[in-house]
Amino acid sequence: MHQLSRPARRRINSFEMFEACVACSIIIIVSPIFVINGILAAINGSPYLRQSIIQDAVGRQIVFLQWPYGILKNTLLLLNVIRGDISLCGVSLKHACHDDALAPLTSLKPGLFSLHGQRQLIGNIEMTHGETIRFHESHNSFHFNLSIMAKTLLCHAIYQGNALPTPSTFNLFGIKIHNATAKSAVDTILSAPKETCRSVFFVNVNSVNIAVRNNAFTSALNNADMVLADGSGVRLGARRMGVKLRENVNGTDLLPHICKGASKRKLSIFMLGSAPGVAEKAAKNLQQQWPQLDIAGIHHGYFDKNHSDEVIDMINASGADICLVAMGSPVQEQWVESHQHQLNIRTIIAVGGLFDFYSGNIRRAPPWMREIGMEWIFRLLMEPRAKFNRYVMGNPLYLLRLAFYNRPTSH
DSSP states (O other), rough: OOOHHHHHHHHHHHHHHHHHHHHHHHHHHHHHHHHHHHHHHHHTTTTSSSSEEETTSOEEEEEEOOOOOSGGGGGHHHHHHTTTTSSSEEESSSSSSSSOGGGOOOOOOOEEOOOHHHHHHTOOOOSHHHHHHHHHHHOSHHHHHHHHHHHHHHHHHHHHHHTOOSEEEEETTTEEEEEEOOHHHHHHHHHHOOOOOOOEEEEEEHHHHHHHOOHHHHHOOOOSEEEESSHHHHHHHHTTTTTTOOOOOOOHHHHHHHHHHHHHTOEEEEEESSSHHHHHHHHHHHHHHTTOOOOEEEOOOOOGGGHHHHHHHHHHHTSEOOOESSOTTTHHHHHHHHHHHGGSSSSEEEOOHHHHHHHHHHHHOOOHTTTTOOOHHHHHHSSSHHHHHIIIHHHHHHHHHHHOOOOOOOO
C-alpha cells in the first residue's frame, strides 16, 4: 500500500485537526435543530437516536447515529468525523466504485466530500471512479482537500439538480439531446455495424445559439443518430428543462475513451479536418499514448466541398471504422448529414477543434477550471478576439434565452 512521507502525514494530521474543529463548530451551530429533533422523537415515542450502517464506495462499513425525526437527520455523521472514523474529504459515501479492483486498497478514509462526488456534479468524465480515488490518495494534503470541498460547494450551488429525473433524451430549443454517459456513448460508437454509418454530434452553448437562428443546422442535429451534451451551459439548460444531465460528454474528454476502446477492439480511425499538418501532429501524439491505435488515414479540412466525393473515396478506401470530422460548426454537421450515406464506416463524429487540442496547438484549461465547468473562461483569455462573440456575447444571450424559455411539460 502507498506509504506517506512524514511531511505528508503531518499535513494530513493537521487537516484531521482542522476537520474535527469544523465538525464541532457545525454541531454547535445546528444544536437548536438537534433539540427540535429530540423533542419530535419524544413526542412520537421513539428512541432519541437510531443506529444506522452505511458503506463507502469500496464497501467499508460505517456505523453512525441518526435522528429518527426532523431535518438534517444525517448530521450526526459529524460525530464520526470528530471520532476519526471518517474524514471531511475521502472516499465517497454516496457512489459505489465498481470499475477498479485496486480501489479497495486505498488508505483514504471515507469522506463526506469526495473527488468523485465533486466531478459527478459537473459530469466530468476524465477519470473513472477508481482513478479519482488513486489520484486523491497520491495528492492527499490539506490544500487538496480544501479545494475539493470548495469546488463541491461551488458546483452544487451552480449545477444542483440531483433530485431531477434522468431521461434518456431531452429537448433543448428544439434540439433532441441524448442524456448519455461516456461509457454508453463509447459503446454506441464502437459497436455500430459496418454496414450502417452512424453519426454523432456534440451540442454546446455556441451550437444552441447557432441552431436558434439556423434551421438547416437544427435539422442536421436532429437527423444525427446521437447528439451529446457538451459543457456546463447545456447542463444548466437541462436543469431548466427539469432534467439532470448524467455526464458532460464532450469530444475532448471522450476521445481517450474512444482511442482506448478502438485499440482493444482493433478498430481504425480516419482523421478529417483542421489546417494542413494539424491532424498529422494530433495523430502522432495519440499514437504515442496508445501505440496500438490504428490511424487509417488523414486529410485536412481545407478542401473544396465540390471535391467531397474524392475525400469520401479516400475514407472508404482506407478501411477506417471511425471518422473524426473537425471542420467547426455548423459546417461539419451539415457536411456529415450530406455525405453520411456514402460512407462505408461504422461511425462518423463531428469534433470541432479537437485536433488543435491534441496536436498541442491550443492548450486546455487547468484541471481546476475544467472541474467547475469554467473552461470557456480560459479559452476566452487565450483567444480574446477570436472568442469574444462566442463567449462574451453568446453566453449571456444563451442565459437570457434560458430565462425566457417556456419549459415543455414532458420530455
